[in-house]
Amino acid sequence: MTLDIPDERIDWRSKGFWLPDGPVTAAQLAAARPGLFDGGFTWPMLVLRRSAAAANIATMAAFCARHGLDFAPHAKTTMAPGLLAAQLDAGAWGMTVATANQALVLRRLGVPRVVIANQVLDPTALRWLAQESARGWEVYLQVDSEAGVAAAAAAIGGPGSGAVGSGAVGSGAVGSDPGGSGVVGSTGTGGRLRVLVELGHSGGRTGCRTVPQLVVVARAVTGVAGLELCGVTGYEGALDAQAEVDAFLSELADGARALAAAGLLGPRVLVSAGGSAWFDRVAALLAGQWLPGHELRTVLRSGASVTHDDGMYADCTPFRRVPAEGPLAAALDLYAQVLSVPEPGLALVGMGKRDAPFDGGLPVPRSVRRPDGTAIAADGLAVTRLNDHHAYLKVAPGAVLTPGDIVRFGISHPCTAFDKWRHIPVVDDDLRVVDVLHTYF
Template identity: 65%
Template sequence: MTIDWRSKGFWQPDGAIEPERIAAARPSIFGGGFTWPLLVVRRAAIEANIATMAEYCRRHGFDFAPHAKTTMAPGLLEAQMRAGAWALTVATPNQALVLRRLGIDRVLIANEVLDPVALRWLAAGSTAGWEAYIQVDSIAGVAAAASAVASSGAGEGGVIRVLVELGHVGGRTGVRDLDELATVARAAAEAPGVELAGVAGYEGQLADQSGVDAFLEQLAASVSRLRSGALLPDQPIVAAGGSAWFDRVTEGLGGLRGSARLVLRSGASVTHDDGFYRERTPFVRVPEEGPLSAALEIWAQVISVPEPGLAIAGMGKRDAPFDEGLPVPMEIRRVDGAAAPAGGLRVTRLNDHHTYLAVDDGDLVPGDLVRFGLSHPCTAFDKWRDIPVVDEDRRVVDVLHTYF
């Protein structure tokens, strides 16, 4: 991998440079080798967040399988594995393919997979010792898995491991009640080439704690229901957990400790944010268990101040997430390098390449830089191919590469 003219934010109009050479030189992002806008990751925050979540899971008796789709950055995924992650989670077979090529031995696909091409690949991978799991919520999903194993040529030992998924009304995938879950589980247990490994659910779309707790109670009850039918292995996998309610997951499923492998899948915790998750992190409710720190920031330049109370920054939807809240102005860096507070700035909207800033207090001039915090990291990383990792002086110490 080299950094060249294709790497947004890096200024390499001629030739190419290896990330290792950039890291060894430790350049400042303000030193001329970068241009704006520029997404960076703060190393100290990343390291602290990874350590916090690893310790949280150990303390509560959960295995961690963080959702890789947040970053799809090998450097961060490898750091999470080194910190003790049991597996990594993905959303699609393509993401699972990336992780297998990166050498990740165990992957959860937290989604239904019915594509026979992908299913045959999963079956063949199992014969080579690669451990992957998919979710099923229908008889059709079980049948597709069984058919793929039969036609894969994987031979003896070829298997597709499945978790029966419990959902909720108004949610996305997942069976809607325990009777249906038992029906799908029995089909999986009886299908040749299919191995029923446990159950899974996702509580992140539920709006309040009472709804989350009720859902997790039902997920825990599903284990008893399937055990009564002799459908589960001795230590079934029970997987759940977004990044907004993982404290309720560890509480709601905690009664299964010792009789099941409990798996938490929270992915956004690796970078946290300055918007959606800052307000919704479980560590707001249980601060003694945390904290997490925002690790992502975008620096953008003020390119126009066309009228009083309005400034335009050269950053837009191509650069920053906007689906779960707009970027948050955090700091102003003047042309001479002086820092100023950004409390009088508000982002009101984004175009493809322009950010509208309401200037309620203070002033901005063309050429000023604004540091923005972001909301929702899952739609930030996919906009950048190469991302500098910086120390607290904004000197580059590493470069992440993303695979989206």
């Protein structure tokens, strides 16, 4: 799919790019294919390995196809149009976002179908979403309270539209013409909004805590002309044990059954779940046609799979449980230079919290490049802590680092890596730059 991806100018404001003499574009860099160590870049620098990312995208597309799932990967991981386009080209049904601002970015890029995996309460954002829906954009909201329903209703129809009406159920069509009639009010848009009701779990994030609460909120949705109840959604990624995950996903299915039994769902129903740690359980428990009388679409939202990592997702990927279905490969490398070796057992590297994620584990040393270009494994090295611009590296006896060495690190938790970099070089297997990702956070 072709997205409207601007070829931005890269200049002295772009971290890691050494451009004192003037700007370049991603297209110009791709045509020149500069080597990462040829002098046009400085340290630290985050890069994406093209072959690994492409393999991950293909792996997830194949996984979803095998299990009858649709894929709407979470765009918040990267907010990089180039990667979003690649996922859509591989067959993704749509994209997921966390905020209205992220939805605005994807709308401007031309992403045709978006799920907002949060309750939106801002009336300004809701009015815009309703207007864009009326113009043909397929966007889905989620609600977990009658307050959320009332806010959406007010955006569509103005004051008073949140009152329970005739109880008529929307078409339930997933992917139908989004220009429905709605109810015109004095301050509303007269558009319509597609809505998923969210089930949560105790101690988790958002979402109704019980199926009866889910039914109450769903009934409130169907009581507002212009709101279309499309199905149910949930997030299992904060749960630690498979038994807990399975119980929650089973309850999510029970929630869909309860809404169907109450006559609240249309003929086509959407069920959405799936972080990047338990998508195998989503496939096992939610895939298929298990809601009699309804055409069911199960949408997986796993976002971190596009780049994977060398830390938290390397440890918790579902492909550890089902290795025949995978694997995924770490696609992000962070290069940083050894600045000082002030005492035995310690090296300071020019990379810190401004450059590397640290909320889900510290960077992982992978290799060392000497000033003469030779490379060795990073045996005996470990990051112990980060300052703003320094990493403290424990150096085991027998390991040798000298100032000027460049260490290649893997990262842990890609969702907090991309937001630190406005431009990210894409490299081939020879470490030549073949593209540049732009990020929009």
